[in-house]
Amino acid sequence: MSHAPLVLVDGSSYLYRAFHALPPLTTSKGLPTGAVKGVLNMLKSLRKQYPDSPFAVVFDAKGGTFRDELFAEYKANRPSMPDELRVQIEPLHASVRALGLPLLCVDNVEADDVIGTLARRCAASGRDVVISTGDKDMAQLVCPHVTLVNTMTGSVYDIEGVRTKFGVGPELIIDYLALMGDKVDNIPGVPGVGEKTALGLLVGVGGGLDVLYANLDKVAELPIRGAKTLAAKLAEHREMAYLSYQLATIKLDVELNLEIDQLYPGAPDNAALLELYRELEFRSWVDEVQRQAPKASAAPMPSGGLFDAAPEVDGEEPPIAPSATANYQTILEQAHFDAWLDKLRNAELIAFDTKIAGADPQQAALVGLSFAVSAHEAAYLPLGHSYMGVPQQLDRDQVLAALKPLLEDPRKIKLGQLAKDDINVLARYGVQVDGVAFDSMLESYVLDSTATRHDMDNLALKYLEQRPTALEDIAGKGVKQLSFDQIALEQAGPYAAEEADLTLRLHHTLWGKLQAIPSLAKVLTEIEMPLVPVLARIERQGALVDAKLLGEHSRELGDKLVALEREAFAIAGEEFNLGSPKQLGVILYEKLGHPVISKTAKGQASTAEAVLAELAEQDFPLPKVLMQYRSLSKLKSTYTDRLPEQINPRTGRIHTSYHQAVAATGRLSSTDPNLQNIPIRTAEGRRIRQAFVAPPGYQLLSADYSQIELRIMAHLAKDEGLLDAFRNDRDVHRATAAEVFGVALDEVSHDQRRSAKAINFGLIYGMSAFGLAKQIGVDRKQSQAYIDRYFARYPGVLAYMERTREQAAQQGFVETLFGRRLHLPEINAKNPALRKGAERTAINAPMQGTAADIMKRAMVAVDSWLSASGLDAKVILQVHDELIIEVREDLIDQVREQVRPLMSGAAQLDVPLLVEVGVGANWDEAH
Numbered sequence: 001m002s003h004a005p006l007v008l009v010d011g012s013s014y015l016y017r018a019f020h021a022l023p024p025l026t027t028s029k030g031l032p033t034g035a036v037k038g039v040l041n042m043l044k045s046l047r048k049q050y051p052d053s054p055f056a057v058v059f060d061a062k063g064g065t066f067r068d069e070l071f072a073e074y075k076a077n078r079p080s081m082p083d084e085l086r087v088q089i090e091p092l093h094a095s096v097r098a099l100g101l102p103l104l105c106v107d108n109v110e111a112d113d114v115i116g117t118l119a120r121r122c123a124a125s126g127r128d129v130v131i132s133t134g135d136k137d138m139a140q141l142v143c144p145h146v147t148l149v150n151t152m153t154g155s156v157y158d159i160e161g162v163r164t165k166f167g168v169g170p171e172l173i174i175d176y177l178a179l180m181g182d183k184v185d186n187i188p189g190v191p192g193v194g195e196k197t198a199l200g201l202l203v204g205v206g207g208g209l210d211v212l213y214a215n216l217d218k219v220a221e222l223p224i225r226g227a228k229t230l231a232a233k234l235a236e237h238r239e240m241a242y243l244s245y246q247l248a249t250i251k252l253d254v255e256l257n258l259e260i261d262q263l264y265p266g267a268p269d270n271a272a273l274l275e276l277y278r279e280l281e282f283r284s285w286v287d288e289v290q291r292q293a294p295k296a297s298a299a300p301m302p303s304g305g306l307f308d309a310a311p312e313v314d315g316e317e318p319p320i321a322p323s324a325t326a327n328y329q330t331i332l333e334q335a336h337f338d339a340w341l342d343k344l345r346n347a348e349l350i351a352f353d354t355k356i357a358g359a360d361p362q363q364a365a366l367v368g369l370s371f372a373v374s375a376h377e378a379a380y381l382p383l384g385h386s387y388m389g390v391p392q393q394l395d396r397d398q399v400l401a402a403l404k405p406l407l408e409d410p411r412k413i414k415l416g417q418l419a420k421d422d423i424n425v426l427a428r429y430g431v432q433v434d435g436v437a438f439d440s441m442l443e444s445y446v447l448d449s450t451a452t453r454h455d456m457d458n459l460a461l462k463y464l465e466q467r468p469t470a471l472e473d474i475a476g477k478g479v480k481q482l483s484f485d486q487i488a489l490e491q492a493g494p495y496a497a498e499e500a501d502l503t504l505r506l507h508h509t510l511w512g513k514l515q516a517i518p519s520l521a522k523v524l525t526e527i528e529m530p531l532v533p534v535l536a537r538i539e540r541q542g543a544l545v546d547a548k549l550l551g552e553h554s555r556e557l558g559d560k561l562v563a564l565e566r567e568a569f570a571i572a573g574e575e576f577n578l579g580s581p582k583q584l585g586v587i588l589y590e591k592l593g594h595p596v597i598s599k600t601a602k603g604q605a606s607t608a609e610a611v612l613a614e615l616a617e618q619d620f621p622l623p624k625v626l627m628q629y630r631s632l633s634k635l636k637s638t639y640t641d642r643l644p645e646q647i648n649p650r651t652g653r654i655h656t657s658y659h660q661a662v663a664a665t666g667r668l669s670s671t672d673p674n675l676q677n678i679p680i681r682t683a684e685g686r687r688i689r690q691a692f693v694a695p696p697g698y699q700l701l702s703a704d705y706s707q708i709e710l711r712i713m714a715h716l717a718k719d720e721g722l723l724d725a726f727r728n729d730r731d732v733h734r735a736t737a738a739e740v741f742g743v744a745l746d747e748v749s750h751d752q753r754r755s756a757k758a759i760n761f762g763l764i765y766g767m768s769a770f771g772l773a774k775q776i777g778v779d780r781k782q783s784q785a786y787i788d789r790y791f792a793r794y795p796g797v798l799a800y801m802e803r804t805r806e807q808a809a810q811q812g813f814v815e816t817l818f819g820r821r822l823h824l825p826e827i828n829a830k831n832p833a834l835r836k837g838a839e840r841t842a843i844n845a846p847m848q849g850t851a852a853d854i855m856k857r858a859m860v861a862v863d864s865w866l867s868a869s870g871l872d873a874k875v876i877l878q879v880h881d882e883l884i885i886e887v888r889e890d891l892i893d894q895v896r897e898q899v900r901p902l903m904s905g906a907a908q909l910d911v912p913l914l915v916e917v918g919v920g921a922n923w924d925e926a927h
Contacts, residue, residue: 005053009132014133016085033281054261055102117251119141140173142162167199174208174248212234216231277289332382352500362648380495384396385487404431415439420439438507443510446520446528449822464509542653545644545691550640553684571621594620631684666853680927693923701873702926703882704918711726716817718796729912740786755786861905873885
């Protein structure tokens, strides 16, 4: 007699995945619901696929397990569960039960072990089992009767599938994990053995750990990188390898007092579901239950699974509808191109996109372009695909020459998704794109910077209810992923055309929403879009870096790190691994007897940086050395070692990438390298800035807004005391010190000014009396007294803060002076910590966001003047409140005289915007 398969759902795995992968959803009361929504969608889909199966949703329960007894550091690296996720567990469990689905949580047992036990018991009786999970550890359970289904990706893994995925069969998965370890669960593995090495060892010796350790003499002959030293390393860490094997092994004999027949779902509890769905504000599901529709009629998800649930739009949760029949074309003939060229010339708006053979728009070759001029109709124009058997493509130079007048015409309105990168790609081919009036990424960002991530996948899902084709689906994943020029045109064409089509359709939806809020439409058209070509030019220009100077600095840092390591050993009285929290904890707390300030989630004494800093403040010598070691080590690995590797071989410069749609407040961020985080308060950090140099015959000019956020606060708060200090060009920190400490201006001490500075900036960022006390070295009572005196002297600031909290709670967002909005979904949260955090953000965001808007306006003004003037001067960097301009030496005075008023005039405040200008041969000298 055949039976429907047992379906086992790894609920804990999907809870985390839904939380991190889906855009955040919250109710009107501030309760997070995104993870609940995602998991329930997945469960409904699975039930539709297996309507007659026994079914169990398994979650991790409270309490330690046998693995914690084996290895105290097991899962120690995992951060504590975010509060926003923790509050979703109870409603999720309640919803699962109300749906009639069996839910299992076994105390002191991980979900993996419950699933493993049930799967083995069922398989032993000859019944099939389907395990729904995204956890690779589960691959060890696969056998003739057990199959894994990754509901997130739609992947199905039987025995052959596991072998294809991992390179070894299910019987060697535990050995594989034991050798390479698992950072997520803190399974140590063998140091230096990664996926490739682990696979090479197991395949090379033809067996698992036992076979491997019986044949260590053969390891040196294996075709593995570093094979000659591997045997010694394996021998040294044999005990750790076998411990890792135990930790990675899923138990198959957990005592479970239930039978498989007890796992058939029951009827849903509609009354409970109604109450839950109303509380969670899942309105379409409320309607569904009220209509008493059968459970199986819930709208199924297309293949892809868990993450096919569209986030709420305007309070509703519409199902994902398939796109209309699309007309996507691939252009290979001249006549076809000519026809599309006519379409582009006659179009009111052109959506366009470039495809490159790599990820770096500053270096990768152009492979093709895609265009759309009307919804559901788009074309891909391949120009550089180079795989074996590729059809003849049109000549790239001739095509670009034909497109150049169109793309460079400022009157021909264009649209992109992250158009800055497309502009940079085409600039390398002599096409200076102009007329880019819209960018769907920026439209989404301006509409609501916190509602979703602003990439194509999330935007199409949220606003068009469509899941785009994933690049991984046509190019593969990981190290084996094909570059775009290697993808067959049969797949590349529809993929690229779809992106142009979605970009156009997103614009029609998003621009309509923005036009309904005129202030946001102005932020897009007057701030963000004019900045796009400016950032593109800055990225293309790049910054000159002295690699030799960085190399010398790196060697010196290496020597200092060695010296600090020796100093740490001397203090500890023994050698130890400075990077090992476990070894460091033994030294600090057991050997040296330092006080335990805080503990990890596992109850271990913490060695986190904040803890070391507090111990260092108490004059313990080893924490001081460790803080220095960590600081210098980070500088070396992040900057002095890495920056020379990031120099573009074509230009000899470093080209950072600026991001407009990341920081919620509107500030720019940068990556590859991240220039925002180079420290400037230490000599070692400033030395890194010294490596950013001007070429011969040029100098660097630094133009930096002085105390811009404090000046904005004075403007917003309308406080006469602060306004007077700034209007009369007084030292605002000294003025605050005089008010708070009750002394004359000329009697303010250095320490009093330092404390006043901490108060001025601390209040902007919502610092508590406790935090201020810690920063300036007084007790909490004294700190609170300082804050009270500050508000008594500057009552306008307190009134502004109270007014802003009230407005944020009422309308759910705050605004900058220019109308940019920052939405605060947790401003009315029941959780006090979430609500207080949102209130702090509400107070700070108008200042930080206004500062960001002012800087962006200044960048556009400076770039426009430089472009119009034709002077030999170019902006090369923007960091925080500072612009760096590379200027020919004889033009320094002319540029300085013009840049200062351009930047100070970027906004009209009740106090002057002060711009400090410096000049030097390198960034540090100029600043």
